[in-house]
Amino acid sequence: MSSKIEYTKPASLIPYSVNFKQSESEMSLSEHLEELRQRAFWSIGALIVSVIVCLVSVKTIVKVLQEPAIGIKFLQFAPGEYFFASLKVATYSGILISSPFIIYQIILFILPGMTRNERKTILPITLSSLMLFVLGLIFGYALIAPAALNFFINYGSEVVEPFWSFEQYFEFIIVLLFSTAIAFQLPIVQVMLGLLKVVSGKTMVSIWRYVILGSTIIGAVLTPSVDPLTQIIMSSIVLVLYFGGAGIVLLIDKSRENITYESKI
Template identity: 70%
Template sequence: MLNQNLEASKKLIPYSISFEQNEAEMSLTEHLEEVRQRAFWSLSLLLITIISCVLTVKNIVKLLQEPATGIKFLQLAPGEYFFASLKVAVYTGFFISSPFIIYQIILFILPGMTRGERKTLLPVVVGSVILFIFGLACGYFFLAPAALNFFINYGSDVVEPFWSFEQYFEFILVLLFSTGLAFQLPVIQVVLGSLKIFSSRLMFSVWRYVILGSTIIGAILTPSVDPVTQIFMSSIIMVLYFGGAGLVYLIERSQSDTQTA
């Protein structure tokens, strides 16, 4: 009789544990409340940031005008400067508040992830933000002046360089954003390597195509006749690619060491 009671109690233990775990889990209402709170704080900070950028938009505009030295901007339509400056302020507000928004998203999805997924997610997100900032800096201090100098000098003896205010800022914002995305190459490689889609061995084996592709991309992103500018951009792309392949190799090696241990 005693043995039967012990066996029955052992059978009930897993059910009691699972019951307590289910009680500890958040309900659907609690999940929705958490989403509402995080969305509220994210949208509030975004709105405050955009308003602050609108109030200081002249300084932002002057900062974005720096790469185009010696150019006079024209307002070709009523309200062109007003609407273009609002667009610049909104884009800048999104950029400044994006780390906080990403942080709120991570806090929401983090409890439902495993320890291994957390170890992969956090470095990927932090590295993505850092590389995007580096891409913006590279585009602002190097690529934008090179591209603008090419467009200014090309045909300067035929036409006077007077540019539309709105079209210039669309050009500079797209250039900076595309350069920031180009710096996401190592992040994409790490994600593909973590998902076992591409291995580091395959990434290193296509080095000939990488050199050719980086040369073509460097020529496209730097529309300048200066070969030094093109070589510099191509070298950056190659460093990013092989750096990403090296990170994938280190991840694979650490995983193999863990499995061996």
């Protein structure tokens, strides 16, 4: 068995335009592994740099995270609590900032080994996934987090003073933001299932009763708080995302049927 594989040779860091038909060349297994090493090196380097930058400006990031908690005073209940919480903030922020670059490096590594149709599919799906993830973070920060926090503040305002541990608050807000961002990936999962012909758009629409029940459960699971308003908002968003994804799959199915019909003529 030959140790040669078909692959594109460049392993550059800077974006470039590639003509896959003209640039495909035989690449040895050692060269293939060398490119993988370079991609991993740049990805890890980007992650480390991002974490360091976030650590330097961690106070600014902390103030941004505290913004939804209006009127709350944060306390440090243990020695070094704020310090270790700051390290977590910087690490999560660094991962978030460097993730587009890391995904870009992964795509550059696997793209030349794909077929033309696979390339046409993977790029739009990846970009859409990143956009939806960012929209989920923004939505969680701007709407869901304030709604949840206001519920907790107002619920016990006549009984207790709102003094919170920053570390516990940070863990709460991070879970809330990332849960919302993950929920926004639902249309991507649906589109992939539709493209793989696992589930059709009509089937996705026909099970709407189960979807409503499932969205209620998902809203309760993904929401780190127990207030009904936040869970209702999350469940509603899951429903909108689901039926939006089902609509896209219906369009894909319709386009596929038209292509099949034209090929028979």
